[in-house]
Structure formats: structure tokens, C-alpha cells
Amino acid sequence: MRFDTLAVHGGERVPGPEGSVVFPIFQGTVFTSEPGESYHDIKYHRLNSTPSQVYLHDKLAALEGAEAAVATSSGMAAVTTILHTLLGAGDHLLVSDVLYGGTHDFVTAHAARLGWEYSVIDPQAPDSWEVRQNTRAILVETITNPLLRVGRLRDVVSFARTNGIVSVIDNTFASPVNFRPLVAGFDLVFNSATKYLNGHSDVVAGSVAGSTALVEKVRHTLNLYGGTLDPHAGYLLARSLKTLGVRVRQQNANALALAEFLVGSSKVGAVNYPGLPGHPDHEHASELLNGFGGMLSFRLAGGAEAAEVFLSALTLPAVAPSLGGVDTLITRPAFTSHAGMSAEDRAAAGITDDLIRLSVGIEDVEDLIADFATALDKV
Template sequence: MIQHIMVHAVLQQAVAGFYADLVTRPTGRAVRENIERDLPPGSVAVMDFSGVGCLDYSCADEIVAKLVRDKVKVLLLRGLTDAHREAIEPVLAGAGLAVLCERADGALEGLGASEPTPALLDELVERRLAANPNQVDIGKKLALLEDADAALFLASGMGATALAHLAVLRPGDHLLASEWIYGGVHRLFREEFGKLGIEVSFVNPTQQRTWKRAMRKTTRAVFLETPTNPLLRVIDLEPVATLCKAEGLALIVDSTFASPVNFRPLEHGADLVIHSATKYLNGHTDVIAGAVAGTDQVVDEVRRLMQVWGQAIDPFAAWLIDRGMRTLTVRVRRQNEIGLAVAEWCAKQDAISKVHYPGLPSHPDHEAAKRILGGFGGMLGIELKGGVRAAERFLKGLTIAAHAPSLGGVETLVSEPRLTSHASLTAEQRAQAGIPDGFLRFSLGLEDPDDLIADFAQALARH
């Protein structure tokens, strides 16, 4: 049963037993205890913070973070930052900032002939590129969803991936990466990291012994995706995390395909989580952005690099992501249902030689997926009998799915990795990664599954 919690009413209950003349606002602990009495672990709650004038950032964070740790699913964070704002946050798009800072003694630092201090310069850059309210708000929400100390949104998923690694790696270091990763990231590691003095090697992520064997004295971090793009392999993080902790390595996980609704890597031992926020977090295929969540120390370093490398997210993009995150749970849960329905239908078709979907018993990681994931997702891969030519005929016959390389939106998209996500790899490299030519990757949207299945059926009839 979903419970709707009006925090304003809970606040009134929380202060009822206090000395009114001594209390300016109830503490997060008092509010939380009132909420927890009615929400045992496993509950699902809609948290509505609207109308709460005395609730500051720290109090709200404490309430929701504790509920999340107790496995209460928070579906909606409304009015989290300031009860006096509009119900829908406005876009605060100003690029200017005040350059005078008032010191404790009342003087204005930065005024006059004296050079500004390095600390002041850092603060000014921070305020301009990393303190936009739209950006800050979505970072706080993602940190809560991932149960992270902090989170930061950046201008692209590739930017988030690059800076997350540069935050923990230095020239001379070695990165150990899964060979089952997005083609653009493979290219980043293969072609660009070497220019920065960072060596990268790749391993099969399902073979635990290969991780240990491939580690060097200079290894500083491990990177993997789960579920993987595009084969949807599900990696059991805990053995890898145990190894990384024993060796003192940072474990960085791209969780774009799962979203925080289906999987939260930090709970399984990861140190840092990456998202292409373009995908499920935004969910409407109208934003390019990325995100990093983890410890305060590492996210602060990513924030510094964001300023240096010019990866700050645009305020309007941040506002669109905020809009998308309001429906994240509802969208992803429905896409879980649609994904399973379409995958089960595909598995029965003679024209389809193989279906890649972790919710099917035939999937090599099905048992792990049942144990690890909160849902099997809306991503689906298929291979048609007849290879590339059959795939081309099938694509031409589809009327609902758009042929486009993105994913995670409300509309169904289909792409062929050899021409999109993994086009930067050679045919040999794709074959080594298990991606045959003619492989089709679907991102299932929110259309009626019966309509999608009917469209697949008529397109297969051309096979």
C-alpha cells in the first residue's frame, strides 16, 4: 500500500510535545520518528514537503535519507528545498553573479586594488558554475535516490564518465575496465586516457579470477557497467567490490540502464556511480546530461574538474531533468512490465534467434538479476535469423519504434549498435564483445505493450 505523507502535518505533530517558546523549528530526528512510526521497512511513501516553511536542506535530507536507508521507497520529493517557491521550480537562468563577498567584519572582499585571494576566486567560480539552484536541487535528489553523500550533474554522460575517472586517477595510474561497455567509453579509454598518462586494460567482467590477474601495482580503479550495453549482462558487484576494497581500489559503476529504481550500486559496494542523465533520469529524450554520485570528497573533486573542463550543466537542462525525475519511479516500473511482456513474446518467435533480456530464464544472468535488481528494465536486445539483411527489413517495417540511438525515454527507440553506440569499434572488437552484426537494441517506452507486440509481429512478417 502506498502511503501519502504530508510532512507539514507531521511537523505539527512533532512540535506538539515541545516547549513552544523554546522551539524555533522541529529537528529532523523529531520529524523522522513521527514518520517512522507509521512506515515499517518495505513501505512505499509519497513524501510531500510542500507548505513546510521551517524545513531547511539538512533537515529534509536527514528525514528522507534515513527513510531510504530503512528501505522505505520514496516516490516523490516535492518542495524539498524551499516551501516558499512555486509548486514547480522555476528556471533560474542567470549567468551573472555578484563578485563582492561580505566578510564577517562587514567589509567587502574583492573591492579595491588588492588582488582577490585564491579562496575567493574558487568561491566565485563555484558560485557561477556549480551553485545554480536548479543544478543543486537535482544533485540533492539523486544523492538521496542513490544513498550517496553527494551527487553532481554535468553537461553530458561522457563528461561525467571522464571526470569521474580523472577524479581518482593520475598520470602513471592503471585503470582496469570491463570489456562490455558503451562504445564511446571504450574509445575514451582506448584513445584519450593514454594521452593523459593513464593506462587502461579490459577484462571479461563475469570471470572473477580475471579481475585479480589483470591488476597491477599501479592499478587505482575498476570500471564496469551493469546491466551492460547492449547485451544486458548483469554483473554481481559484491565479489568485485570485495576485491577492490582489499586492494584499495575505487570501484566505479555506470548504472544508466538500471536507474536508481532498479539498482543502487553503492549498496553493493561501489564507490562511485555514473549516469547518462539523458536516459532514464530525464526520461523524455530532450536533454543531454550526465551525473556522478558518491562520497563528498570525490564528488567535490569532480565538481572542481567540471569547472576546469567546462562541463557545467545548463540551468534549463537541469530544470528538465528535475521534471523527469518527478516521474522516474512511475516510468521505470511501467517499463519493467512492458519490457518483460515484449521479451516473453519475442522469445516465442521463430524468426528471432536470440533474445537478450535479464527477466527471461534463458538469460545467462537471470538468477543474479532476480537477486540483485528491483526490476528487469525496459531495455531489450534481439538477434534475427538472417543477420543484417533480416534486421534491415525488420527495421523498415516498424511503425511505432523510431530508429534512433538514445534510450530511457517515454517513446520506444531501436538502434543497431554497429551503426550507433558501438560504431567506434571494429567488427573484430564487436565480435569479441559478443555483439554480432544485425543485433538490434530496443529501448521500450510507455506505449501499450499490445501495440508494440502487434507492431513487432507485422514487421517480422516481412522477414
């Protein structure tokens, strides 16, 4: 089945319980047990094994092209559970030099305390990557936040396989509409499902997908740490997955149109969007991705002061963190998503105080462009 058909029908029960077409919420936490069940297979909510959870997991797996998937209580629960599953004391991790702020903070602040070692790599420079005897995994992002770089992802897959380590990718910015990492050869993919997978800014969730063997290991770790998704949030996420393709394609088109508009303005100093021919990763991103996503970032020629004036003059976008929803959101990452990083780390990553990040929604793009034009006139 093609993606939009999978989004609607993948993982569904036909017929559903009591003949339902829309799978119901199983709010209960107590279910009868079967003789011989293992601990992790008992139907209990914290163990991620109740009917609502299994249904959601099957739907997530279908969209990712995965053997198995598991939902988590947040995107951070997804990545931290993966790392706790793959790494033990004395193990080594390779991580991209640009990561979501929360992931960066977790690795840099807690690796030593947990007995892990890590090395930072440039995902654009495969020849510089080196494994150690104790290297267990490599962690990268499909499209980085907030500069929208696309790494040499095929090289990551090849490198991991050659060296016998697990390849892990954060696909939040792309979503499975624009890129399916498991189909491309990655071992594990995770998303902050709070963003595009849910897409309505009303659920916090995460997802992990991969082979049955790896996902079961992740689920067992998750069961012990307790990062379980609430039944009602899981229901809302499953509902939202059915419109994922429709939403993301509109966001792709809107973001490209806005990026092209901004590039043409004398008030704008730089635009970061991989769909633009001038983007440093445009060529290989075009080969990897089915769409360039709904995220872009830019800097105004007038610097941080101009950025403040511009944000205040907009009427349609909400000035707010987070991303991936049907509403357009705009923010300055140095003061939101990456505020936990040191000023030195932000500067090294190119996250300046005047950088503006835009999460494009599904509004009519002509209305968005008109609003941006009016705001730029006031800068």
C-alpha cells in the same frame, strides 16, 4: 521515504523561493559573493554552485542514496571527469570488457596519451581480476550495452575494498529504480541522465553521485574542464526525476512482455534480456536488481537482411539511437552506439551487424506486441 515519494519530495525546498512549489530556473550567472568563500564555492554557473544546480544535485543525491551528487553536461562528461579525477600519469585502471562505445573509445584512444595504463577484465570472472601497485580504480556497468549482461557486481565491491581502489559503475541502463549502486557498496555511480533519468528525449545531461569527499573532487575537476549543465536543461531534468519510478516500472513490464513474445517466435534466433530465465545472468541479476530494465536486444534467424526488412516494417518504434525515453526506439548498435569501435572489437564483444537493440517505452504493450508480430510476418 520509499522511492516514488523520494522522487517527488527529495531535495525539494519547502517552501521554495517566493513560496514556489516547483523550484524555479535561476538563469542568471552573476550572484553576490560572501567573505571568505573559496573559489569552488563562489556562486557561478561553471562552478556548479548556483541555486538551480545545488537543488538538482540534492535531488539526484536523494534518489541515489548518496551524500552528494553533481550534474554534468552529458554522460560522457560524467565518466571522463571521473577518470580525470581519479587517474594521473602513471596510474592504472581496470575496465570491463564491454563498455558503452563512447567510454570504450575514450579509454582505448586516450589512455596512453594521458599517461594512464588500463587492463580489460571479464566482469563475470572475479578470480581473474588482478591489481597492480599503481591501480587506482575499477570501472564496470550494471547492465551492459547492448548484450544486457549483468556482472558480478557484489564481487566488484568486495574486490575494490580489499585492494583499496575506487569502484565506479555506469548505472544508465538500470537507473536507481532498478539498482542503487551506492547502497550496494560502490564508491561512485554515474548515469547518462539523457536516458532514463530525464526520460523524454529532450535533454542531454549526466550525473555523478557518491560520498561528499569524492563528489567534491569530481566537481572541482568538472569546474576546470567546464562540462556544466545548462540551467534550463537542469530544470527539465529535475522535473523528469519526479516521474522516474512510474516510467521505469512500466518500461520494465513492457520489456519483459516483449522479450517473452520474441522468445516464442520462430523468426527470432536469440533474445538478450536478464529477466528471462534462460539468460546466463538471470539468477544473480534477480538477487541484485529490483527490475530488469527497459532494454533488450535480439537477432533474427534471417540475419542482417532480415533485420533491415523488420525495422522497415515497424510502425510504432522510431528507428533511432539513444534510449530510455517514453517512446520506444530501435536500432542496430553496430551502426550507431558502437560504430566507433573497430570491426574486430565489435566482433569480440558479440556486437554483430544483425544485432537489434530495443529501448522499450511506456506505450500499451499489447500495441507494441501487435506491431512486432506484423513486422515479423514480413520477414
